Amino acid sequence: MSAILVAVAGLVIFALGYRFYSKFIAEKIFRLDPNYVTPAHQFKDGVDFVPTNKFVLWGHHFTSVAGAAPILGPAIAVYWGWVPAVLWVVLGTVFAAGVHDFGTLAISVRNKGQSIGTLANKLIGQRGKILFLFIILILVLMVNAVFAWVIANLFITYPASVLPVFIQIPLAIWIGYAVYKKNIKMLVPSLIALAIMYATAIFASGIPLMQIDLVQYMGGEDGAGLFGLGAVSTAFFIWIIILLGYVYIASTLPVWKLLQPRDFINSHQLVVGLAILYLGLFLTNPEITAPATNPGAETSWLPLLFITIACGAISGFHGLVSSGTSSKQLDKETDARFVGYFGAVGEGVLALISILAVVTLFANADEFTGAYSSFTESNAIGLGNFVEGAAGLAGGLGIPAGVATTIVSIIVVSFAATTLDTSVRLMRYIIAELGTEYKIPALTKTHVATTVAVASTAALVLIPEGPQGFGSGGYLLWPLFGTSNQLLAGISLLLISLWLKRLGRNYIYTLVPMIFLLFMTMYALFQQVLFTWSWWGTDSNMLLFIIGAVNFVFAFWITITAVSVMTKKSDEPIDKK
C-alpha cells in the first residue's frame, strides 16, 4: 500500500469534514452570527482583546497547539497496526477534535472571552471550577514529566542534537533583546537563529567532538555512573535535572526574554518539519510496510488506542488555548469555524504524517512486529522510530541520513521544550490559584509555586523504573497523560453541551463525543489501575496506581456531574440572543 494514497485519503476526509460538517455545526448548531459583537471589539484594549485577521489568528492558534504530543501518541499507537491509528486520527479530528476546539472557541466568544475554567464555575458552580483546576493540574504535571523524559531520551539517543538545542537559548535571548529594546522586526533574526542551529546540527552530526554524549563519557552503556547507578541512568538523571533547572529559570523570567523568542524559532521549525515530512513523502513515495492490523497484540486496542492518541485526534489542551487567548482576538464570530475547526485539522495533519513516518520505516512487516513486540515496548521506542522514519522521508529531499536524524530530533526536542516551558508556567498559575482558593498564601508566591511545580515533576519523572534503570521510565506515564487530556476534553464538551441545551438547541453532536471519550477513558483507567498497576496486577506500580486512581475518581466525578446538570430542569437560557 502506498503511503501517499493514505495521506491523500486522510487529507481529503479532513477537507470534506471542514467543508460540510463544520459548516453544518456552524450554521445549524452554534448558529454563528456575523453581526455579533465579539469580545475583541466589545472590550478592545490593545492587549488581550484585539480583533485579528482570521488567517493570522489561525496561524497563531495552530502554532500554540501543535507540539510533540501529536508526534509521540501516533508513533506508539501504530502497535495495533496502521489502520486503527489512521482511522482514529482522521475520524477523531473530524467528529471530535474539530467540534471540541470550535465549540470551546464559540462558547468563550459568547461569554465575554472567558476561559473554560471560569465557564465551569458559571455553568456547573464552584464544584466545577475546583474539579477543573485539579484536572488541569494533573494534566500539566503529566505533560511536564513526559516531555522532560522525551527530551532527556532524545539527548541520550541522538547526542548530536544537544549542542544545537542549547545554542537556541542564547540566540533566543539575543532575539528577545533585539526586538524588545531595539525594535527590530523578528522574522529575519529568528530565521538567522534557525540557520545557525541547523548549521550546528550539520557539523555536530559529522564531528564526534561536538556531540555531548554523557553515556560515552562514562564509558558506554555498561560504564559506571554516579551514586552507584549505571551510565544510562546517570545520564537520564543529569539531563532531567539540567532541564528542570532550565525550565525553572525560563518560566520565572518575563516571557519576552526567553520564552517568546524561542517560540518564534520553533514556529519556523513547525513549518520546516511539516514541509520536510510531506515533501519527503511525496518525493520518495514509500510503501507502508507495517501490518494493517495486529491480531497478535497482547494488549487490546480497545480502549487504549483512544487515550494513546490524544493530541491529533482530540485533546483537552486545545480548549485552554481556544478559550484562553484565541477567543479574545476573534474579529467576527463566523471566523470561529476557520480558527477552531481548521486548527484541529492542522493538528490532525501532523498526527497523520507521524503515523506514516513510522509505518514506512521498517523493511517488512516481520521487522515491524519484532520491534513493536508489546505495548510497553511501543511506548519506549515510538519516539525513536518516528525520528528514524522522518529522517528516512527527509532522505527524499537529499538530506544525508545522519544530518536528517539530528535535525528531526532537534525539531521534536524544540516542540517538547516549548510545551514544557508553557506547561510549567501554567502549573505555577494553577498552584497559585489553588493557594488562593484554599487560603494558603505561600503558594501564591512565584518561586514557591514554581518550586512545587518543578519538584513534583522531578519526582514523577524519576521514580518510575524503565528498562534502562532509574530515570528512564517517563514513557510509562504516557497513558496517564492521555487520560487526563481526554478528561479535560470531556469537561469542555460537557460545558458546550450544557450551554447548547440551555439555548434549546440540539446538543447531540457534542454529547456523543463526550460520552465516547468519558467511556473510553474510564474503561482504560479501570483496566490499567485494577489489572496492571495495582499490587496484585501484572505490572505493579504504586505511583501509577495512585495517579490512575485519582484520574478515575475525577472521571467518575465528571460523569456524575454531567448526569446531574444535564437532567436538571430549572435552567434558564444563559444567552438571550
Next chain:
Amino acid sequence: MFENMKKLIKFYEEVLSMPHRQEIARELRNEDDLFMLLLYSEMIGIPNPVYYYTLELYPHMIEEFHDWHLRMGMDKSPLNGIRCC
C-alpha cells in the same frame, strides 16, 4: 508571483509577532498602571506630596482613567470630580 511571496512573508511575520506585540502592550500597560497609582495614591491612603500638581494632568488622563479604575477593581469612578461612569 513576487507580490504573492511578499504577501505570504508579511502574513507569516504577522503570525509570529502577534503574541509578542501583545506582551509588549501588556508590559506598557502595567507601567502606565503603576504611574496612575503614583498619581492617585492619595485615594488608597498613601500621602502624595505633589498631589496638587498632578491635578493638572487630569484632563489628559480622563480617557485612560476609566479603564484604569475598572482594571483596579473599582466598578465606579472613585473620584467625584471625574464622572466617567
